[in-house]
Amino acid sequence: MILGCGGHPEAMTDVPDRQENLDRCNCPGCPSNPDDGQAGLYCARGVSEVRVQTVGCICTTCPIYRQFGLADGYFCAVVPEMWDRARR
Numbered sequence: 001m002i003l004g005c006g007g008h009p010e011a012m013t014d015v016p017d018r019q020e021n022l023d024r025c026n027c028p029g030c031p032s033n034p035d036d037g038q039a040g041l042y043c044a045r046g047v048s049e050v051r052v053q054t055v056g057c058i059c060t061t062c063p064i065y066r067q068f069g070l071a072d073g074y075f076c077a078v079v080p081e082m083w084d085r086a087r088r
C-alpha cells in the first residue's frame, strides 16, 4: 500500500522537534522509512515530502510514542484528515 500526500509539512502532535527526540526516534530502523533525507521524527515534523511505501510502522515501539501518549502511526505518510481512510 502506498499512502502520503507529499508536501504537507504540518505536524500532528505536540512532540517538540528537537535533536534529543530525534536521537530516540525509531524511524531510522523502520522498513517504511522514506528516503527523503529527514531521518525521522515525523510525528513532530509532519509527513514526508515523498510518497511512502507503507510496509509497516514501528512507532508503537518508540519511547517518544509512549512518552507523548501518541496514537496511530505512519506519521511520515498520513495527514490527520486521512486517518479515517487509512483505517479502512
Ligand code: SF4
Binding pocket: 026, 027, 028, 030, 031, 032, 033, 034, 040, 042, 043, 056, 057, 058, 059, 073, 074, 075, 076, 077
Ligand atoms: S512514522 Fe512510522 S512508518 Fe513512518 S518511518 Fe516512522 S516508524 Fe516508519
Ligand code: SF4
Binding pocket: 021, 024, 025, 026, 027, 040, 041, 042, 043, 044, 058, 059, 060, 062, 063, 064, 065, 070, 075, 076
Ligand atoms: S513516534 Fe514514530 S515518528 Fe515519532 S519519534 Fe517515534 S518512531 Fe519517530
